[in-house]
């Protein structure tokens with residue numbers, strides 16, 4: 001008997017969380033349908049305005065944001081929605097006891113849309129104690145997350161989640177996410193490193209040495225080959241299944257890194273750790289970072305324990321240049 005996402009999460013974590021995950025899954029099914037026929041429906045290309053972070057929004061960014069927001073705002077257990085695409089959190093003041101804050105990047109990697117390369121939806125769920133301030137609850141360190149989830153829109157559409165008891169993968173089939181792998185484990189080391197090498201000259205020189213060490217085998221004892229899609233979910237999904245390391249260092253253009261702590265780094269770091277991997281900003285564990293505002297960015301090194309620890313050792317052992 002196939003097990004759906006709702007059944008799986010309800011059995012392990014109860015109705016409250018299962019309802020939030022299911023609403024996310026329903027939105028993902030709608031987003032997948034929009035992506036599949038985007039070229040025919042005229043929804044590829046830029047929406048014509050920038051988001052709060054100065055990035056060009058694609059029409060599908062807007063559509064995915066509206067779809068996910070609509071699916072979640074109807075749940076009385078949701079206290080606030082915090083989206084990468086919205087300037088400010090959407091707070092539901094009439095629900096002072098609602099226990100969940102849902103934080104999301106509705107469509108990550110959207111610059112890849114026009115060339116039909118994988119994109120993803122990323123969701124982090126934080127807990128809110130009754131009566132507590134919803135924004136403060138959203139800004140808790142990632143270690144306090146109730147769940148982390150992503151959807152990888154690829155040759156098949158895969159949803160991966162953790163709620164603190166392992167990492168589980170579901171495949172979209174006939175409008176339902178059906179369990180395909182339970183208790184996913186990230187290999188302790190792997191054959192690939194993944195970063196935008198075009199940016200290396202713009203990062204601290206230690207990163208060039210890290211990459212050289214990964215390539216020639218001097219960093220971990222194994223030589224690494226290069227893979228980079230430029231869509232975080234695609235690069236992370238490969239790293240989760242095959243092992244290795246993904247890096248997005250600070251650059252001159254993005255001195256704090258490009259990826260966002262709340263929308264991207266936290267949920268995937270939760271998943272990485274639950275699968276046996278690790279994630280750091282180069283100085284501290286990602287899940288220990290206390291953000292000051294929702295859109296904050298972070299450097300990110302995420303993947304197999306062996307590689308993440310070797311890279312961190314090199315970064316922290318190295319004087320700042």
Ligand code: AHM
Pocket residue numbers: 055105107108109110111196230231232233258
């Ligand atoms: P986005 O949220 O605007 O889509 O940007 C995030 C994406 C990630 O999916 C990916 O890892 C990264 O940007 C790639 O950046 P770059 O093109 O600088 O390599």
Ligand code: MG
Pocket residue numbers: 084105107108109110
């Ligand atoms: Mg994004």
